[in-house]
Amino acid sequence: MRDFLIKRVLQAVGVVICISAITFFILNVVPGDPVRVMMGDMADEQTIEQVRHNMGLDRPVTEQYVNWFGNMVQGNFGTSYTQNKSVTVLMGTAFAVTAKLAGFAYLFALVFGLVVGVVSAVYHGKWVDRLLMALSIFGISAPAFWVAILVQIVFALNLKWFPLSGVKTAAAFVLPTIALGTRYAASIARVTRTSMMDVLNQDFMRTAEAKGLKTSAIILVHGLRNALIPIITIAGTQLGEIFTGSILIESVFAIPGMGKLLLDAINARDLPLIEGGVMYIAIICVVVYLVVDILYAVVDPRIRLGGEAAE
């Protein structure tokens, strides 16, 4: 298990370094001049050249990369071209907001997804199941921005239960949580239902029933635990998606998170900020997959034992 962990962590670090180099060079090859975008249409040539020089963008790309990489390893991603602020600070602030939203949305998705999935599986074929599954199809196919506008109109504009946008109060997170979490909840529900139905038909479930255990214990302890592997897979990848920011949800609800930060950075050709953002996404993905792999081993001893036996 320890060797397995070390190997996976080293792989992860290698992946991150490769991504940093690829991103840096691609961004420097892609046409489009960050200085001109930053200065606007009215700026004169002399000022543009002056600013380019001050920013060090007239130096060779390899020299720029070496400087950037050296600083990055020390945790310094440079200064945003447009915002005149440290990329680390900007990303830190945005991450705090995204983490809050993503955390709420993920919790919402997990709770709703698991409950709906389990209930559907238990009442398989009954009207409850049909209704819930119809709703889940709706949840998966409805675009997030559409759900966002819908909940804004209904719960903020008409009913006035929650704030329309912003991040001032905890209540302001309710609507974006629903808008962001709905799709994930729906897909977790569908996977949970399928996986649970497989498990519910297994022999050991009948044994548990025969032992006279309580129904809730049978379903949750024996059923859900054994159905967890596919759920962890999908919930894990979703965690990566949800934490790298939802550009649409953040735009619609005026939430200054990672997605919005990156989108604006790309539009403005704010290279240090884009590079910082890509590194952030890369690191999140690598970490999430690492955690998912470890969780498999924790939940299913066969994976852990199988792994050790093979070594």
Add this chain to the structure above:
Amino acid sequence: MMEKSLSRRSFLKASAVTAGGAAASSMLAACGGSDASADGSKKKILKFGQANAKQGLDMQKSTNSGSSSIADSIFEAPLLWTEDNELVPCLLKEIPTFEADGVTLHCELKEGIKFHDGSTLTADDVKYSFERMFKPETGAKSTYMYDKIKGAKEMLAGTATELEGLTVEDDTHFTFVLTDPMITFVNNLGIDYADIFPKDACEKAGDAWGTGTNVIGTGKYKVVSNDDTTEVVLEKFEDYHDGTPALDEIHFTFIDDLNTKMMSFKNGDIDYCDLDASQLQQYQGDPDVKDLITQYQTLGVQFVNLNLSSEKLQDVRVRKALSLAINRDELIQSIAGGAGIAPSGWLAPQTPGHDDSAPTFEYDPEKAKALLAEAGVSNLELSAKVRANINQKQLVAVQDYWDKIGVKLTVETEDNGVWAQDWADGNLEITALGWFPLYADADNHMYTYFYSENAKAKSSFYNNPEFDDLVSQARIEQDQDKRADLYKQADDILTRQDYATIPLYYPKNQFVAKDYVKNAKVGNLVYHMNDVDIDTTKEDYAG
């Protein structure tokens, strides 16, 4: 195993309780009472919604009108362009005029002006602010408007550390000396790029100046809080040098999404905001909003840029034909939702030099065809590259008009960064854009865009020595009437003799403001809160 699953379940239960509790407590908090002054009357709080420019509030470093709308309530420049597009004194006692040599400008500050931190404004702060602008490490973006001050270019190049052409005589008197005459220099002292900062506070803040609460000016409102990402809160500056500001507080809320911004307006979360042209028709049909919309004329022009270095565009008859083919009245309705007026030249109506007597551009496709035939041109094919905004829609409409006179136009969309590079490199045969000068003066319009040296970097390549002469003369002419006349002649040559560019319309913008918001007015593009007030007696003002 049982223990583990129990703990997992209790975790879920605990999380649900926590989430519910948080929601409940914040809902209770939201039900708190409204703000009121000590005497019981409602506080005047203006809530303005806008996109976050994300460039800070230091106008030496930002060129974004979204930065200006906030910064201009906090900072002041020596002079001020009003919402009526007039230049008036602000920090200076009066508008200075050049000595007979055309390069020496004596200025006098009003006495006893206070910064928000209690310090007094002196000429040293003026000198400090200008020197800061020219220090390479500042990275100021609009130095070109002031670099005729003696020594400015040397400072920018890093060969000097002091601004030779700005001398301080005493606390309130200072003098600019320019390298050569530039009459618009005085106008430029009225833009926020010339904001005056308090030396001590600005030096102390260093790179953080302009962000957070590192914004200390002499303006009507001072900063209370600013997180740079969601909201900036300002409050009345009691020691303001020119009367008491009308509002108690201004809350600038950042909402980038146009739809959410308008819903927030309807919901009463904000009182005042810009209304995008793309939403105009929708809200003109909304009974709650339609009476609250105000349209205003900008100083800008939307136009088709022709690349005069292209072989195909050498003949003036061809260029005239391209202009004649466009039905501008129809285009304004279909593309701009009616928010524009048909042009008669390049300069917009409020700009001195606009020719009131000139007729609007003619629409006559038959005459256009005849002109093309006369020029011996057939099967003309042109290519356009444009950014994915309103300019793209304009060109698609133009494509259709030109098709009717037998001219094929291909329209390709480019990303901002790529387009900006192509534009500057002279690679665009045809493109469309809007040109919005900072204030009502034709120099920023005509010299900046079409003077032969400048036109090269704008994919225009216009080069007419007669035009160059006129706009150069206007740069040093002290008599404003004579200047206006020079620009009138220049505009005639540019758009009606040479057809060097094709103006499409003078765009209007619009905003929405609740009926309790008084004196909401926009002179050009920037929202200024200088004169805005709130009528607290109106029933729908919640406070």
